Amino acid sequence: MLNIRSAQCRDRDAIWTLFHDVVSDGTTYAYPSDIEKAEGLRLWMDDPRACYVAEREGAIVGTYYLKDNQPGRGAHVCNAGYMVRADARGQGIGQALCEHSLKAARRLGYEAMQYNLVVATNEAAVHLWKKMGFDIVGTLPEVFDHAEKGLVDAHVMYRRL
Amino acid sequence: MLNIRSAQCRDRDAIWTLFHDVVSDGTTYAYPSDIEKAEGLRLWMDDPRACYVAEREGAIVGTYYLKDNQPGRGAHVCNAGYMVRADARGQGIGQALCEHSLKAARRLGYEAMQYNLVVATNEAAVHLWKKMGFDIVGTLPEVFDHAEKGLVDAHVMYRRL
Numbered sequence: 001m002l003n004i005r006s007a008q009c010r011d012r013d014a015i016w017t018l019f020h021d022v023v024s025d026g027t028t029y030a031y032p033s034d035i036e037k038a039e040g041l042r043l044w045m046d047d048p049r050a051c052y053v054a055e056r057e058g059a060i061v062g063t064y065y066l067k068d069n070q071p072g073r074g075a076h077v078c079n080a081g082y083m084v085r086a087d088a089r090g091q092g093i094g095q096a097l098c099e100h101s102l103k104a105a106r107r108l109g110y111e112a113m114q115y116n117l118v119v120a121t122n123e124a125a126v127h128l129w130k131k132m133g134f135d136i137v138g139t140l141p142e143v144f145d146h147a148e149k150g151l152v153d154a155h156v157m158y159r160r161l
Numbered sequence: 162m163l164n165i166r167s168a169q170c171r172d173r174d175a176i177w178t179l180f181h182d183v184v185s186d187g188t189t190y191a192y193p194s195d196i197e198k199a200e201g202l203r204l205w206m207d208d209p210r211a212c213y214v215a216e217r218e219g220a221i222v223g224t225y226y227l228k229d230n231q232p233g234r235g236a237h238v239c240n241a242g243y244m245v246r247a248d249a250r251g252q253g254i255g256q257a258l259c260e261h262s263l264k265a266a267r268r269l270g271y272e273a274m275q276y277n278l279v280v281a282t283n284e285a286a287v288h289l290w291k292k293m294g295f296d297i298v299g300t301l302p303e304v305f306d307h308a309e310k311g312l313v314d315a316h317v318m319y320r321r322l
Contacts, residue, residue, distance in 0.1 A: 032233030070278060072193030073306040074315075114301065116277070117231060138299020138317050140275065145234040154235075156299050156317055 002093065004100045007051040007063065012041055014060035015053065019044055022083045026147025028122050029081070033147070044081070050104060054084075054093055061088040064097045066105055069114045078110040094125070098132045105161055112160045119144050120153040134159045163254065165261045168212040168224065173202055175221035176214065180205055183244045187308025189283050190242070194308070205242070211265060215245075215254055222249040225258045227266055230275045239271040255286070259293045266322055273321045280305050281314040295320045 007015060019040050023031045031040065044065055045051045054062035062084040069079035080101045084093045105113055113134075118126055120139065130136075134157040142151035168176060177198050184192045184201070192201065205226055206212045215223035223245040230240035241262045245254045266274055274295075279287055281300065291297075295318040303312035 026234060030231040030233050030235035032236075035233070070191040070304070072191050072196070073187060073308075074191035074278060074304055075193075076306060076312075077301075077304045112302075112304065114304070117235060136299075137301055138297075140238075140298055140317070140319055141273075141321075143231070143235055143238045143273065143275070143319075145237060147234075151237075156301070158301055158304075160302075 001056065002061075002096055003055045004052055004062075004096065005055065007045055007053045011053050011060060012045070015045055015051075015063050016041055018060060018063060018083055018085055021086060025086075028119055028125070029083075030117055030144065049078075049108065052097070052100065052104070054097055056088070061085045062093045062097050064101050066101055066108070069116070076110060077112045077114050078105045078108070079114055079116065080105070089124075094128055095132070098128065102132070102161060110161055112158060115155075115157040117144065118155040118157050119146065120155055121146060121149055126155065126157075129157050132159070162217065163222075163257055164216045165213055165223075165257065166216065168206055168214045172214050172221060173206070176206055176212075176224050177202055179221060179224060179244055179246055182247060186247075189280055189286070190244075191278055191305065210239075210269065213258070213261065213265070215258055217249070222246045223254045223258050225262050227262055227269070230277070237271060238273045238275050239266045239269070240275055240277065241266070250285075255289055256293070259289065263293070263322060271322055273319060276316075276318040278305065279316040279318050280307065281316055282307060282310055287316065287318075290318050293320070 048065035048067035050066040053060045064082040068075040069077045082097045136155045137158045144154045146152045209226035209228035211227040214221045225243040229236040230238045297316045298319045299317045305315045307313045
């Protein structure tokens with residue numbers, strides 16, 4: 001049974017472990033591989049407008065943040081980022097987080113959601129976001145330095161809420 | 162005679178006046194219209210990797226910043242923003258700033274430049290960036306809340322360096 005709830009202070013260590021594992025992998029997020037804990041948690045958990053965790057049997061298996069994609073005149077569009085623990089992938093947790101985030105974003109009054117850097121080689125993510133109603137608005141050539149594949153393309157994806 | 166040089170502390174008031182005028186106009190940049198001086202200068206002048214001004218007869222008539230568009234694995238692509246004083250537009254200053262920024266970006270080792278939010282109704286800018294070698298990679302529907310026209314589209318534009 002998966003429970004998605006607001007992140008609490010006591011989740012910081014678990015979020016950092018998950019964040020650090022995903023970022024160290026170097027295949028999906030642009031954060032520097034050697035990012036430190038305080039900075040990582042600031043960007044993922046503290047600065048965004050909201051941060052949630054997915055809990056299963058007392059363990060954090062996923063997390064997402066929600067924030068304005070642009071300030072001021074662009075602040076009616078939000079941005080979100082999602083991470084699922086490596087050993088919990090392929091079980092619908094990413095989809096559950098995305099569905100939760102779409103509802104949370106509507107509740108916060110956002111009119112659209114935009115992803116700025118969906119790594120094109122991350123086919124599972126691209127497939128899931130399409131299934132969740134996102135369109136590929138454009139593809140930026142070689143803007144992501146993939147840890148294994150070198151420079152690869154990334155998509156800008158968008159959907160109305 | 163136009164002189165483009167690194168912004169100095171003594172330029173802060175002039176940059177703020179220019180920044181504030183452009184932002185208050187509400188037709189080209191997403192910064193909140195009521196942004197305060199310290200925050201505006203932090204975003205435009207202090208946080209970016211470089212900030213330049215265009216000086217003519219002792220007055221600041223334009224400015225631009227240059228920064229990483231993404232951290233870490235996306236930090237080989239830069240982002241830039243440009244502003245020209247209202248009474249100095251249509252005189253090639255925007256183009257001079259852009260040409261200067263392309264050289265400065267190459268010198269800093271960037272491999273590409275990306276604009277994330279080129280307001281589609283700002284036809285002079287779209288035309289100039291195309292002339293400067295940028296492609297429209299995609300168009301985001303109604304992501305900019307234009308002060309006069311309401312929600313309008315914005316382009317993501319990109320060129321290699």
